[in-house]
Amino acid sequence: MAITGVMRAGHAQLRVLDIQVSRKFYRDVIGLVETGEDAQGRVYFKAWDERDHNSIVLRQADSAGVDFVGYRVLDAASLDQFERDLNARGVATRRIPAGEMLETGERLRFTLPSGHEFELFAEKAHVGNGLGLKNPPPWGPDAEHGMAPVRFDHCLLYGPNVAAVKALFTEVLGFRLVERILGPVEAGEPEVGIFLSCSNKTHDIAFVEHPNPGKLHHVSFRLNSWERVQRASDIMGMNRVPIDMGPTRHGVTRGETIYAWDPSGNRFETFAGGYEPYPDWEPITWTFDEFGHGLDYPTGTLHESFLGVVS
Template structure:
């Protein structure tokens, strides 16, 4: 499909309770590559196969959770157009200057009805993946450090008013619905999975009474074997695991969920199918949501439904 408009997840800024402990975790256990630090105390990371300067940013705070999620758009003209479309729709936006986030251009920030801070940007310095653009190899040495995911893949956010969130993403930003979970009334959507690309999802939301909550940030792995290797590394480092290894019914992805030292859940993920905008949205009913979550066990894990940061 032609990639226009909103392209993909670009970055997440996450709050951690102990900065030094978290740096060691994301660098040594997760295998992310540190790319910078700024005068606000933020530390920047990227996954090994990402070309942009950073995709995962952490800062120390009294409470864990997510500050904002950013998506990259095609170009500056697209950024201007989407900002205008958001304002016309009634979504108030604000501009953040170039350089406010290291090696990143101007960003358009707005607050979703779910209470999450969301932003769009068009430019970020490319630092490459450690391999040449001419005659590159299939991987580089940094890919063998820690769990070493390929990229920041998506986020699942918990908050209220996801029906209104859906309208913004579909009607204004050009996303399409891939899957959903409906309540016992067989009408109300309590979970939505959305894509702006050919991925099975680029972002997802679940209805939750508290605004602005993070369920997880997901990191893409190259294969099921790499997911399992990641599970070995988690156990070697006594990382607390939530669910997995297992397969979802929703998205068909293979996964392990675990927590960083601050209690922010993360996912190591691979697989899923490749939808296009003309695909029909798949529906899961609440009486079968256990299979949607954990296909082999058909189990609703209480921790997955209730623990957020």
């Protein structure tokens, strides 16, 4: 499958309440690799198997949440074309100069109908995964540090106007609808949750309808197997990390998962499994009455905190 245009999740900037506590948590408990600190005091991380300089950026703030998320596009020509297409759609864009984030090129930022700040970029310094490109071993020492995710995988964002978000992503940014969650029958079964892919992953980003704009439900870190998810649960227990849900399996996406909280109250996910939806994939629909199994397949439980708590 040729992946052009928008290729993958690139980074998320999270607001944290204590930068030093959060730095230690993301480095030593989640197991990300720290790659720098800028003049603003932001701290940069990558997952051990990512080659780009950064994927998670932490900023000291008075409230938890997400400042923006960024996705990498194929090249500078793609970035320019997306700007033209967005402007033709009536979406205002602005350019963030190269270097405003460490080792990151110029970014194209715009506001989604859900109230989230979203950006595209084509250039970020490659720092590698420490294994080299010639006869590499399958893993190195960073692969056993903390939970040791292999990559920043996706975000789930809460906000209004999911239908308009879907139209923008599918008609302008080239994403495909992979799964959807319908609302109650009495409300006309609107799409209240959408899972969108720009690759052959189950989702590269997801949105759920919520009255308040710009909310973060979770950032997700990819692990290689269900066994590694279970290992992550042990690490959470040893470090007294509060768990929201799991370990369990979703019906939606078939993902194997744990949701937990960072020290600031931002939810994160450790995620494995899923399927591979190619371009001829027909979207899966979950009805409201069966969504308990979509969320937590073994028990069918609609976890109140999972559904209602955002940052």
